[in-house]
Each structure stands twice: as structure tokens, then as C-alpha cells.
Amino acid sequence: MIDQHLPILQIIIPMIAAPICMFLRHHFWTWLLAVVVSWVCLPISIALLIQVLEHGVIVYKLGGWAAPVGIEYRIDTLNAFILIIVAAIGAIVMPYARVSVDKEVPRDRAYLFYAMMLLCLTGLLGITITGDAFNLFVFLEISSLSSYVLISMGRDPRGLTAAYRYLILGTLGATFYIIGVGLMYMMTGSLNIADLATLMPAIADTRTIQAALAFLTVGLCLKLALFPLHMWLPNAYAFAPSAVTVFLASTATKVSVYALIRVVFTIFAGVNILEILPVRDLLMGLAIAGMFAGSAVAIYQSNIKRMLAYSSVAQLGYMILGVSMANISGVTAGIVHLFNHAVTKGGMFMAMGCIMYVIGSVKLEDMAGLGKRMPVTMAAFLAGGFSLIGVPLTVGFISKWYLIQGALENGWWPVAVLIVLSSLLAVIYIWRVVEVAYFQAPPEGKEAVTEAPMSMIIPMLVLIGASYYFGIDATTTLDVAGQAAEVLIGGAK
Amino acid sequence: MTVTSDFPGLLIYWVVIVLMMIGFYIVISQNNMVKKIVGLNVFQVSVFLLYITMGKVKGGTAPILADGFEVYSNPLPHVLILTAIVVGVATTSLGLALVVRIMDSYGTIEDDEIQALEDDT
Amino acid sequence: MNTRMQQKVVLRVVSKFLIPFILLFALYVQWHGDFGPGGGFQAGVIFAAGFILYALIYGVERTRQVIPAWVTRSLLSVGVLLYSGVGVATLLMGGEFLNYSVLAHVPTHGQHLGVLLVEAGVGITVFSAMTTIFIAFAGQDS
Numbered sequence: 001m002i003d004q005h006l007p008i009l010q011i012i013i014p015m016i017a018a019p020i021c022m023f024l025r026h027h028f029w030t031w032l033l034a035v036v037v038s039w040v041c042l043p044i045s046i047a048l049l050i051q052v053l054e055h056g057v058i059v060y061k062l063g064g065w066a067a068p069v070g071i072e073y074r075i076d077t078l079n080a081f082i083l084i085i086v087a088a089i090g091a092i093v094m095p096y097a098r099v100s101v102d103k104e105v106p107r108d109r110a111y112l113f114y115a116m117m118l119l120c121l122t123g124l125l126g127i128t129i130t131g132d133a134f135n136l137f138v139f140l141e142i143s144s145l146s147s148y149v150l151i152s153m154g155r156d157p158r159g160l161t162a163a164y165r166y167l168i169l170g171t172l173g174a175t176f177y178i179i180g181v182g183l184m185y186m187m188t189g190s191l192n193i194a195d196l197a198t199l200m201p202a203i204a205d206t207r208t209i210q211a212a213l214a215f216l217t218v219g220l221c222l223k224l225a226l227f228p229l230h231m232w233l234p235n236a237y238a239f240a241p242s243a244v245t246v247f248l249a250s251t252a253t254k255v256s257v258y259a260l261i262r263v264v265f266t267i268f269a270g271v272n273i274l275e276i277l278p279v280r281d282l283l284m285g286l287a288i289a290g291m292f293a294g295s296a297v298a299i300y301q302s303n304i305k306r307m308l309a310y311s312s313v314a315q316l317g318y319m320i321l322g323v324s325m326a327n328i329s330g331v332t333a334g335i336v337h338l339f340n341h342a343v344t345k346g347g348m349f350m351a352m353g354c355i356m357y358v359i360g361s362v363k364l365e366d367m368a369g370l371g372k373r374m375p376v377t378m379a380a381f382l383a384g385g386f387s388l389i390g391v392p393l394t395v396g397f398i399s400k401w402y403l404i405q406g407a408l409e410n411g412w413w414p415v416a417v418l419i420v421l422s423s424l425l426a427v428i429y430i431w432r433v434v435e436v437a438y439f440q441a442p443p444e445g446k447e448a449v450t451e452a453p454m455s456m457i458i459p460m461l462v463l464i465g466a467s468y469y470f471g472i473d474a475t476t477t478l479d480v481a482g483q484a485a486e487v488l489i490g491g492a493k
Numbered sequence: 494m495t496v497t498s499d500f501p502g503l504l505i506y507w508v509v510i511v512l513m514m515i516g517f518y519i520v521i522s523q524n525n526m527v528k529k530i531v532g533l534n535v536f537q538v539s540v541f542l543l544y545i546t547m548g549k550v551k552g553g554t555a556p557i558l559a560d561g562f563e564v565y566s567n568p569l570p571h572v573l574i575l576t577a578i579v580v581g582v583a584t585t586s587l588g589l590a591l592v593v594r595i596m597d598s599y600g601t602i603e604d605d606e607i608q609a610l611e612d613d614t
Numbered sequence: 615m616n617t618r619m620q621q622k623v624v625l626r627v628v629s630k631f632l633i634p635f636i637l638l639f640a641l642y643v644q645w646h647g648d649f650g651p652g653g654g655f656q657a658g659v660i661f662a663a664g665f666i667l668y669a670l671i672y673g674v675e676r677t678r679q680v681i682p683a684w685v686t687r688s689l690l691s692v693g694v695l696l697y698s699g700v701g702v703a704t705l706l707m708g709g710e711f712l713n714y715s716v717l718a719h720v721p722t723h724g725q726h727l728g729v730l731l732v733e734a735g736v737g738i739t740v741f742s743a744m745t746t747i748f749i750a751f752a753g754q755d756s
Contacts, residue, residue, distance in 0.1 A: 008701075008711040016698045019691035064713035134573055141580045148587055157598035158611055164591045168520060171533055171584050178577060179540055185570075186547045557649060575655055579740075586747045593754070 006051070007060040007073040010044045010083065011126050013037055018118040027110035031098050034114040038090040038121065045087040045125075049080035049480070059131070067131070068195040074131030078335065078484035082128045082258045085342050089250040090121045092346070096459040097243035099452075100353050104241040105153050113153055117247065120146040127255050133181045133267075134191045136259060137174060140223070143255070144170045147248055151240040162235035169232045173222030180216035183208050184267075193267055201270035213277055216263050224256035226283075226320055227290030230313045237309035238362075242353030245305060249312055250346040254338045257319050261334075264323070265488040283324040288418055290317030295425035299432070305352050305362045307429055308345065311388060314422065315341045321415070322403050330406030331485035333399055336477050340387070340395035340467065347463035348384035351377050354452035354460060364433065369442030371434075373449050376457055378437050380464045385430035387467045390423045394471040398478070505546045512539035526595065526602040530588045537581045544570040544577070619671055629671045636664035644737050645730075654733040658740025666748050674753045686742045686749075693739025700731045 002009065017037040021030045052058055052075055060073040075083075094117070105113050123143025130136050148170070152163035185191055187208050188199040203209055218229075225233040233253075237245050264279065294314030301307035319341070322334025354377045355370065356362050371378045387394035400419060407415040451457060470477050500507075512535060519532025548570035556568035592602055599607050619626065644657030669677040700712070707716040714728025715721035 005705055005711070008705070012698055012701065012711070016695065016702075019694045022687065022691045060710065062711055064710050064715065134576075138576060138580070141584075145580075145583055145587060148591070152591060152594070157595075160591055160595045160598060161607055161611065164526065164588065164595065167584065167588050167591065168529055168533060172517075172520065172536070174580075175537055175540055179543065182540065182544050182547070575653075579655060589751065593751070 003047075003051075005060075006044055006048055007058060007075060007129060008062070010041060010048065010087075010129060011073075011122060013040055013044075014118045014122040014125070018115045018122065021111055021115035021118060025111045027102070027107050030111040030114040031094070031101075034097075034118055035094040037118060038087070038094045041087040041121070041125065042084075042091040045080070045083040048075055049077075049084055051075075052077055052080045053480075053483075068190040068192040071130070071132045071135050072192065073129050074194060075129060076484070077480060077487060078258070078261065079128055081335065081480050081484060082255065082338065083125060085254060085339050086121070086124045086128060086251045089247060089342055089346055090117075092459045092462055093117075093243055093247045093250075096246070096350060096353070096456055099455050100242045100357055103357055104155055104243075109153065113150070113241075116146045116149045116153075117244075119143075120150065120247070120252075124251050124255050128258060131193050132191050133184070133193055133196065134178075137178050137181065140177070140256075140259070141174055143252065144174065144223075147244075147252060150244040150248070151236050153244070154239060154241040156239045158235065159239035159241075162232070162239045166232040166236045169222055169229070173219045173229075176215045176219030176222065178219075180212045180214075180219060183212035183215065187212075193262060196267045197269050200268060204268075204271040210277055213263075213268065213279065217260070217279060217283075220256055220260040220263065221286075224253045224260065224320075225313060225316055227286055227293050227313060227317065230290070230294075230316075233313060234306050234309040237312070237349075238303055238306040242349070242356050246346050246349040246353060249309070249349050250342040253312070253316055254319075254342055257316070257323070257334075257338060260320075261323055261331075261488065265331075269488075280324050280326060283320050284415075287317040287320040287324060288415070290314060291321070291418070291422040292425070295422055295429070298429045299425065301429075302364045303362055304355075304364055304367070304433060305349070307433075308348055308352065311426065311429065312341075312345055314426075315345070315388070317422075318399065318403060318419070321419075322399075322406060325403075325406045325410060326489065327406055327409050328482070328485050328489055329402050329409055331488060332478065332481045333402035333406055335484055336395075336402065336474075336481040337399035339477050339481070340399050340470070343463050343466045343470070344384050344387040344395060347460055347467060348381055348388075350456070350460035350463060351381040351384065354456050357452050357456060358449050364436055367433070367437050368440040369437070371438035373442060374451050376451055377460070380460050381437075382430075382434060383464050384467065385426075385433070387471065389426045389430060392471075393468060395467045395474070395477075396471070398471055398474045402478075505542065509539050509543045509546070512536075512542065524604045526592045526604060527589070529604075530585055530592070533588070534581065534585060537577070541574045541577060544574050619673070626671055629667055633664045633668055636667070637661060640664065644733065647733055648726075648729065654736025655740050657733075658737040659744055661737070661741045662744035662748070665745050669748065669752060674749055677749065678753075681745065686746045689738050689742035690746065693735045693737070693742065696735030696738065697732055700728060700735070704728070 014037050017033055021033060024030050024033065048058065058075040061067070062071045062073065064070070066072070097117070101110060101113055120143050123139045123141075123146060126139030127136055127143065130139060148163045148167045151166060152160050181191065184196060187203050187206065188196055190196055190199060200209070222229045237249055240248070291314050294310045294312070294317060298307045298310035298314070301310060315337070319334045319337045322330045322332075322337060325331065352362055355367065355374065358374060359366055387396040390396040390400040400423060403419055404416045407419065516532050516534070516536030516539060519535065520529050523529055523532060548567040550564055550566045553564040553566040554562045556565045595607070596602050599610055601607060640657045640661035643652040643660055644654065647653030647657075665677060665681060668680070704713050704716055705711055709716035712728070714725045717724035717727050
């Protein structure tokens with residue numbers, strides 16, 4: 001019986017745990033509940049992927065009402081892959097969070113923190129799993145509202161303004177999305193994504209649908225921080241509590257990329273989008289601009305978390321570049337980079353969390369000599385940096401390889417050259433940190449610092465290890481991503 | 494389909510667009526944080542109007558089953574808007590709570606003054 | 615109750631007279647959602663409006679005595695758990711999530727019961743959320 005209800009269990013287990021956290025007001029028991037729940041969500045998502053690979057698309061009707069009257073959850077290869085990413089990051093961050101949150105969030109508010117984390121997890125899983133366009137908006141706002149709260153919970157008052165700015169821009173994005181959904185509903189009378197895909201080709205030439213596509217794209221690009229709509233991201237990641245940064249950096253924008261892929265490749269599948277609006281060229285141009293702008297601004301940051309945040313903007317550019325290529329290699333690269341970036345950036349932000357826990361600061365000048373004092377953490381940071389640059393044997397290399405392949409398949413030599421050039425920019429900002437940490441002497445008069453506690457080191461090593469494991473043996477991730485890309489491209493023409 | 498002949502029927506859509514643009518302009522142009530939230534609310538209200546407008550069926554009555562009525566208005570947009578209103582209320586209250594805490598921390602709620610304060614630290 | 619409100623006799627008397635009717639109207643809206651405009655969210659807001667009116671006239675401390683913090687806090691979670699509980703109950707009784715038809719022997723009665731319980735959960739949560747938000751904002755010393 002559980003087998004049939006896996007899709008809904010994936011959502012309601014964290015959703016019920018969140019109000020239960022409000023009842024148990026103790027910081028330890030709510031943490032334990034959060035860990036247990038996130039560790040239950042992970043096997044459910046893996047079971048869903050196995051089910052999809054064996055039996056094809058899973059459809060779950062909420063309330064027993066069949067689509068298009070009712071809301072249905074629809075899981076195919078792409079969905080299941082993203083579900084695993086979100087659930088895995090949630091399962092790894094919760095154990096990491098105990099010590100880190102204890103230091104950064106007042107203890108009497110810790111139960112609220114974990115309730116919000118569980119709600120955020122619910123929202124992100126819900127966006128991925130749903131097959132209904134309006135249901136996606138509801139889960140989008142659940143995850144966004146809880147992220148605004150989470151970002152504001154740190155000790156730094158700049159986190160408050162960062163959360164406020166994210167709130168304004170995020171709500172604008174969600175409202176744009178809902179205008180797009182409304183325009184599509186006006187023309188088709190349906191909100192179900194699969195149903196919209198069948199109804200769309202007949203009406204694709206109307207101005208309403210053009211406007212709907214424009215609104216949907218802009219709204220989702222605000223949520224996924226595509227250059228130049230990325231202004232909320234650097235401050236939000238830099239001034240949030242460390243565990244929150246790890247969680248959001250690895251999941252929130254990835255899920256919005258998934259939503260964009262759904263809109264462009266599934267809803268507008270039967271339509272040649274290029275004839276409606278120059279969506280592909282626009283996304284590709286902005287993606288390349290983001291790759292360079294993000295990396296370039298990252299070089300000048302003195303707050304290393306902010307540097308990694310700008311680097312995330314650049315990496316999002318790679319993902320959108322892959323998606324905009326619309327051939328199998330490009331979309332595979334985009335999808336597999338969702339996974340690769342999640343593990344790499346997650347690991348690097350975890351390293352920053354360890355550094356914040358030990359020395360209380362994430363500024364570059366305070367990190368002098370950390371290579372000797374915190375060898376494991378800095379080694380993990382360096383290893384993650386190699387993956388950001390795209391050194392062979394790392395996951396970053398796999399993504400870039402397929403991106404370049406995708407560009408060459410379409411004959412776009414300049415794009416391939418630009419991909420390589422922007423990777424070189426990453427070398428510069430990683431080198432800045434390496435130089436200070438390894439080649440400068442620790443400041444005099446500071447007490448000897450040791451490594452962060454094991455409960456923080458082990459999750460970090462798990463993520464960095466994953467970024468090398470899946471770089472050396474990428475068959476699983478590439479298989480799944482390739483299958484997902486084939487389904488998407490096969491649906492679109 | 495000229496603008497003038499269809500204007501009465503399309504008036505509500507013009508209202509939607511005007512409200513949307515007013516709300517959007519307030520969000521991007523105002524410095525005061527509370528005013529930005531007000532602008533966001535106006536923007537969201539215009540979206541609600543858009544949805545409710547499309548729910549009305551010509552000659553339709555309220556969507557409650559009753560004898561003697563054949564044509565009903567579409568109840569689905571109303572349900573969608575209820576959800577969206579709740580989301581809007583939650584967003585507004587969260588935004589205002591953040592503004593209160595920013596006021597406690599910085600002593601001001603003008604965006605440009607806070608930028609100046611943050612750049613100094 | 616601050617002195618300015620003490621002078622406004624008309625406001626105090628009329629609000630004391632009206633608040634029970636406001637709460638009663640909220641309950642009417644709650645249970646008549648399937649026959650007319652209404653339902654959980656609207657009823658929760660009107661119910662909270664009664665309490666907010668009381669807080670505006672008589673002050674936040676008196677309202678806190680009427681409805682203490684632990685009540686609003688628990689009711690927030692109780693409403694959500696009631697909604698999810700109905701869903702889990704439908705799962706355990708063999709249907710999909712929130713398939714109300716399995717809740718009773720006759721499917722239409724099941725639908726009726728399911729919607730009633732779910733709307734009650736929504737109403738409780740919305741009421742406690744509105745009251746919490748208002749008291750949090752109004753109860754500050756500014």
C-alpha cells in the first residue's frame with residue numbers, strides 16, 4: 001500500500017512534521033525530528049526514481065479526482081532526479097545544522113528554525129513533484145516564504161535587508177508566474193501541465209500565449225537568479241545562517257531551473273518556441289553574460305560567502321546555457337549540472353560554515369594561514385574549487401564537457417570558447433583564497449584554532465566526496481539526465 | 494477589433510493593466526520599505542482582478558447548484574484567488590515583520606539610507 | 615485600556631454589543647461555505663476581526679488575558695494537523711490522499727464530512743494566524 005502512495009508521502013511527511021516542531025519547543029528534539037524526517041524523505045525519493053525507471057511515468061491523483069479536473073502529481077525521470085537532489089541535500093544538511101545553528105540562531109528560536117527548514121523542504125519537494133501549474137505556484141510560495149524567514153534568522157542585521165530584498169523580488173517573480181498561468185488558463189481552461197501541452201499547439205500563435213510565455217519566463221528567471229535578475233542572491237546567501245546557505249544554494253535555484261525546463265520543454269512542447277518569441281537566444285545571451293559577470297564580480301569580493309554566491313550566479317549561467325541549447329547534449333549538461341553544482345557548492349558552503357563556526361568570520365583577511373590550522377576544511381574547499389573550475393575527475397568537468405559537446409553539435413564554436421574562458425575566471429577567485437589560506441602566516445596573537453566538530457566535517461566530506469565520485473564514475477547521473485533530456489527533447493520538436 | 498468599439502467590454506482589462514503598472518512602479522521607484530510592500534499589494538490585487546474577471550460567464554449565475562438555473566459562472570478562478578490572497582497576506586505580514594526588525598536594527602526604513610549604512614560596515 | 619479610549623463611550627459600548635454578533639457571523643460563514651460565499655479563510659478572518667476590534671478598543675494586554683499566547687500558538691498547529699489528519703485518515707481508509715468519499719459509507723456523506731473538517735482546520739489556522747500577527751505588531755512598545 002505504501003508503494004502506491006509514495007508520491008504523496010514524499011510531501012506530507014515533512015509537511016506534518018513542521019507543525020509538530022511548533023509543539024515540541026525544545027531545540028534538540030526538533031532537530032532530531034528534522035533529521036529523522038529528512039532521512040525518511042531520501043529513500044522515498046530513491047524508490048520513486050527506481051519506480052519511474054522500471055514502470056514509466058507515475059501519476060497520482062489527489063483526492064481521487066482525475067486530471068484535468070483534479071490536481072495530479074506526475075513523476076517522470078527528470079522529476080525523480082531533482083527529487084533525489086533536494087531530498088539528499090536535505091538529509092545531509094540536517095545533521096550538519098545542529099552545531100552550526102546552535103551557534104548562529106538563539107536557542108529559544110531553534111524550534112522555529114527547524115519548522116521553517118521542514119516547510120522549505122516540503123515546498124521544494126512539492127514544486128518538483130506536482131503536475132499542476134497552479135499547485136506549483138502554491139509550493140513555490142511555501143518554499144519562498146520559509147526561505148525569507150530562514151535567511152533573516154542569523155545574527156548579522158544585513159541578513160534582514162537581504163531577506164527583505166529577496167521577499168520583494170521573489171514575490172514579483174511569483175506574481176509574474178501566476179499572471180502567465182492565468183493567461184494560459186484563459187485560453188485553454190486547464191491548469192494541468194500535461195493537459196496544457198496537448199492544448200497548446202492549437203493556440204500558440206495568439207498574443208495571449210506569447211504574453212504568457214514572456215511572463216512565465218521572466219517570473220521563473222527572477223526566482224532562479226539569472227543575470228541580470230540575480231540581485232537578491234549574493235546578499236541572501238552571504239548573510240544567512242551557514243546551514244541555510246548550504247540548503248538554499250543547493251536546492252532553491254535548481255528547483256526553479258526545473259520549473260523553467262517544465263514550462264519551456266513540456267508545456268510548450270508541441271510548439272516551435274523560436275517562432276513565438278526569441279526565448280532561446282535571450283536565455284543563451286543572458287546565460288553567457290551571467291557566466292562572465294558572476295565570475296568577474298566574484299574575484300573582487302572580500303566576503304568569501306559572497307564570492308561563492310556570485311560564483312553560483314555564474315554556474316546558473318552554465319545550467320541555463322545548457323537548457324537553451326535545446327539539443328540532447330546541451331539539455332543533459334544542464335540537468336546533470338543541477339546535480340553537480342548542488343554537491344559542489346553545498347560542500348564548499350559547508351566548508352565556509354565550518355570556518356564561520358571556528359573563527360567567527362568569513363572575510364578573506366581573517367582566513368590567513370587556515371591551510372595549516374584547519375587542514376581538512378581547506379582541503380575540502382580546494383577540492384570543491386577544482387570542481388568549480390572543471391578539472392578532470394570532478395563533476396564540474398563532466399558538465400562542462402557535455403556543454404561544449406552541445407555547443408559544437410550545433411556548430412557554435414564561439415560559445416564553446418566562451419565556456420572555457422569563463423572557467424579560467426574561476427581559477428582566479430579560487431587562487432585568491434588558496435593564496436591567503438596556504439601561503440600567508442596566521443596572524444599573531446590569535447589562539448590556536450582546531451577543526452570544526454565531526455558532525456560538520458563528515459557531511460562536508462560526504463558532499464565533496466560525491467563531487468569526485470560522480471566525476472570519476474558519472475554513468476548513473478549521466479544515464480538519468482540523458483534519459484530525461486531525451487524525453488524532453490522528444491516531446492519538443 | 495478596434496479599441497473604441499470593444500472598450501466597454503475590455504474596460505476591466507485596462508483597469509488590470511493600469512493597476513499592475515502602478516503597483517510595479519511603486520515597488521521599483523519608492524525608497525521607503527513600507528511603501529514598497531504597499532506597491533506589491535497593489536500589483537497582486539491587479540492579478541486577482543484578472544483571474545476573477547475571467548471566471549464570469551455571460552448570463553451565468555453564482556456557482557451554486559439550484560433549480561431553474563442552467564448557466565453558472567466558473568468557480569475555479571475564485572478558489573485560485575483565495576489561495577493567492579492568502580499567499581499575499583502571508584507575504585505582506587512577513588515583509589512588515591522584517592521592516593519592524595530592520596527599524597530596530599538600523600533606525601531607518603529608507604532603502605538608500607540603509608544602503609549607505611551597510612556600505613560603511 | 616488607555617485614557618483616550620476610555621473617553622470614547624460610544625465606541626466601547628457599541629463594540630461590546632457587536633463583537634458577539636461578529637463572532638456568530640463568522641461561524642455562520644464557516645459552516646455555510648457550500649451554500650453561499652464562505653468557507654474557512656473568510657470565516658477565520660471575520661472571527662479574528664472580532665478579537666482585533668476588542669484589542670483596538672480595550673488594549674492588547676486585556677486581549678492577551680482573553681486569549682493567551684499558548685492558545686494562539688497551539689491553534690496554529692492544530693488547524694494544520696486537522697487538515698493533514700483528514701488526509702492521512704483517507705490514506706489509511708484505502709483511498710488517495712484527501713479522497714473524502716472513503717470517509718463514510720455513502721460517498722456524498724463522506725465528501726460532506728471531509729470538506730466540513732478540512733474547512734474547520736483552515737478556519738482555525740487562519741484565525742490564530744491573524745490574531746498572532748496583529749498582536750505581534752500591536753503589542754510592541756514603540
